[in-house]
Amino acid sequence: MNFLGKMERKFGKYAIRNLTVYIIATYIIAYFLQFLGRAGLPVLGYLTLDPGLILRGQVWRLISWVLIPPDSFNLITLIILFTYYQLGSVLEKTWGAFLYNVYIFFGLIMTVIGAFILYAFMGDAYTILGYGSQFSTYYVSLSIFLGFALTYPDMQMLLYFFIPIKIKYLAVIDVVYLLYSVVTGNWAGRVVIICSLMNVIVFFLLTRNYSRINPREIHRKKNFKKAVSRGQVNNGGAKHKCAVCGRTEKDDPNLEFRFCSKCKGNYEYCQDHLFTHEHVK
Template sequence: MNFLNKMERKFGRFTIRNLTKYIILLYVIGYVLYFLGDVTGIPISAYLMLSPAHILHGQIWRLVSWLLIPPSGLNLFTIIMLALYYSLGTSLEKTWGDFRYNVYILGGILSTIIGAFLLYFIQGPVNSLYGMAAISTYYINLSIFLAFAASYPDMQLLLYFIIPVKIKWLAYLDVAYLVYNFIKTPIWSIRMMIIASLLNFIVFFFATRNYNHINPKEVHRRQQFQKAVHPKMAPGVTKHKCAVCGRTEKDGDNLEFRFCSKCNGNYEYCQDHLFTHEHIK
């Protein structure tokens, strides 16, 4: 976490604000492109998918264009899930801060790209290309859900809009589902995406030295402390007032005020009456 603090001070100005909104926007563009592909008969995904073989031959746009591939077909369930992920993502952005959320999402994207190139060099261009078409941000979205569950384990979601379930139990089911998929699927690109998403989650949460910094309870405690130490003053309210003449800091920029230690009570005086007033006993 100290490393992240240093990185934020150095590169924080490049942070993408409201990153979750742009992720959803990429999906919308992806669905539009798929619809156009169905109309024209041109398979758009062939030009979008993360293919190391094509990237090494100059098609470098594929390093980012695969982010346009939607996690699933467009239907009512997908719309509900995207709305849920938008809510979870924006909540994490507010809790962690934009920079740390950027690092988490971009870390998942980068690990997926690295995994795709490893598969290419291990399996060869022909065998690896078959599985590359399956690569999308589906498992990165699942890692967002796991991150939210780790931050808010006792928050309840309504399963099927009826049954209240703590989100931590749904996270356990997600992990079990990922493990099952990893064992069952013969496609190594899917296994690679599962490893990338889980590895990103594990590194972010367990390899940092100060998890409490992004813990929601700790964030709330710091916010309450800051409000108590630096309360917001209502318009027209002054901080200082002389007990003799009634002058405040608004009556002059150079006025100084001090409390008198010899008076019984918290009496404050301006510089003209600090040593000339009668002590209150």
């Protein structure tokens, strides 16, 4: 995350604002092309992600595959697109345009890499079996939902428009179904799912708080609890102290401290643990 912060300061001005709008636009174009296909103009066949044809000069397929529709257009699809627009817009405002761009484009790039990995093992059978049509933005769009669930796990959504349920439970259902698909599906399906959702996997691993399983941190917490029970805690005159790592402004004058509104009680955290700590209930 520190690396991404440095990159954002350097390249953040180049980030695409309102990226979700462009994602939705690709769906609209895709369904229009699908309509043309039904009308006798099979355009989509020239847009699929096929490494064999790319290596033969059809380089536009490196990008044009994002116009492959994941399913047929209907009312449910329209509702899903509207939901993706809402979730994606909130994520962009929460993370910032640069990090949101990195998240989406990393998923797209990993999808292309996955296609080339699959082609390396299958050769021309990849083209013959039509595996290129399996690569669409379906899972990349799904990553918007999963990223939102990781950021706001306790936010409620209305299942079937009237059943309130926390978004983290819907995400768990999705993950279980994805794992089932990976186990029972063919290698093409496995590569598509794993590579397309690699952005979610990386984001999940980067946002975990690993300090709580650090032996040194565990030892420090034990000593702190003993000191509290004996009334021996002394901050040395410091005004701020992180409830996780115990650092104060005297340890580093550049540290910033904030109180967490989601924790019950007056718990203060440093900038490194403000967004990664476990909320006190």
